Amino acid sequence: MSALERPGTSADLSSGGITRRQAWGLFWLLVAAVLAWLFLAVWPDWLNAVLISKKAFVSAVFNGVTLAGLYFLVASGFTLVFGLMRNVNLAHGSLYLLGAYIGYEVASRTGYWLLGVAAGFIVLALIGLVMQVFVFRRLEGDDLRQTLVTIGISIVAADLMLAVWTGTTYQIVTPAWLDGAVAMPIVTAVKSNGEAVFMRYPFYRLVVLAVAIVIGIGLWLMLNRTRVGMMIRAGVDDRAMLSASGVNVHAVFAIVFAIGAGLAGFAGVVGGSALSVAPGEDVRYLLASLVVVIVGGMGSITGAAIGALLIGLAEQIGLVYFPTYGIVLTFVIMVVVLAVRPQGIMGKAR
């Protein structure tokens, strides 16, 4: 009866932690070995029969991983803002879409794609700053109202974007040096004359993945190696204590919100170049951010990366192997994580 008041979580973790870690290490090693074999070996016929073809499987995985890069870019801002400010920014998808539109306008008018990317980041960072200073600061400490306000903003924003850019689908044109496909060191099949067929993959998507990784590492370094990052992490853990120790919390909030919104805008331009820009994309990326953050754990950059990887892979593999039930796979991942670890894979129990 007395145990009901405080569940003994700390006791569970300390006992037998090392053996558990070893078991997991072994498990992941095994997974890595199987994956390496799947990618590098030429598949036997039975495997080709089960998984359609090596080409289908490998490109599904590549698509999944590159999509995960995009999802990570969107969700990292979302999770950062949530972790620090307890602000569920449901307008995050709108920020993504607005960034994409702005990137399209700037890139198509100036002809410089990189300028479009920069504009997407900067303009959205400024908008995020304005939102934080003029809207969310007024509702501080009231989670529900902040969330409701973000819903209101997303409705108005979606409607105004529809008014300006209509329902047309846009495609941001990438510069020539990003176009084309590159050969990957992966043999998909062997021709009858013994010549190996290497897989080719769009260069731009690999660049998206690389950018996501670079930004992920950059964010991690910023959070773990700089003074501002230290303040942000302290704020995630205990906001009141941070402000009591003399830090201007509002400035930290403003910086984080600007970074979060800026990343959404940046992802909008990058994603709009890889896929397309159209009304409704805001909802899609909002869903992606929500699920990624629920799965990965709120407020954790590493969690966002893991969540994005899981969801991106699930979505693309689902698309290839069970097209009409693909979304169910994403949903099942979310439910399983919530059942086993409600705070998310890397989330901290509060």
Next chain:
Amino acid sequence: MTVLASTEQPVSAGTVIEKIGAGNIVLLVLLVLYPAVASNFFLAQIGAYSLILGMIALSLMLLAGYGGMVSLAQISVAGIAGYTVAVFGLNNSGVHGFGWPFWIVVPFATLIGAVASALIGLISNRTEGIYTIMITLAIATAFFYFTQQNYSLFNGFPGYTGIRAPEFWGVAWRDPLPFYYLCLGFAVVTYAAVLYGSRSTYGLTLQAVRDNPRRMRALGFNVTAHKVVAYFYAGVIAGLAGVLLVWFNGRISPGTINVAAAINVLIIAVIGGMRHPIGPFLGAIVVVLMQTFAIDIVGAERFNTLIGLFFLVIVFVSPDGLLGLWGRIKPHLAQESLRSLR
């Protein structure tokens, strides 16, 4: 437990309840007499539609107001019930449509909706507070995409058409006047049930769980079970509303349950106010009237901007919606009159 309840309720609860009772009776009489002055358009497109949306928002109000759980998946629950009607009843889309009689289909669809709602509650209650809104929004969005992708069960993008309200007792229930009374009947029953339930032992326990789950757990209450049961009851209401909605539209498709619709329900509940079950109906009338007549003001295209801005103003000015606005103005007026006396 009674101690907890009495801290929640004001001391003068008895007189307040009496007042509300009188107001309810007046309201009911007005609503019953409404068809005498209303045209068919006002009966169906405004009256019945407001009542249906009000019921869905009422199910959210039950969860959010008494349970502190803001669920955005209530439209999905209504949609599940609606799809059940389409699949097991009759439709003219040529997919499924088993033709079960309405008196089996309606309770069955409601039950399916309620069970789905309870499952959503079970999932979203793994975490607490603001997380609920995220998880339920994710569920609602995922369900929308699923209905759009899946043809074997939900008939994909077109959905189901040609679903008709039944005819029995010699009344064609899809005609405006009978349909209005049908919706009114369901709405009154659910409204009264929520009002009664909120004062029952279970309702008070749920409110106590909302205010202090930790203490309730310590007192030996099963917090999760109470919340999941609340989701079940909310699912019954949303399921019934879903049946009415599919009869009202004559069709159901992913567009009925998309994210905009899910958020619309939240908007209705927030605009109306979530402190009292009349709030959602009030909000529904306001939103439906705006939806219908905003075309004359801003044009059909920019309706969402108007409703979004209105919603933002309500959230900023009065967290408890129109009801809260009234609740805040009333004592203020009383004070003003006191001041003028001095």
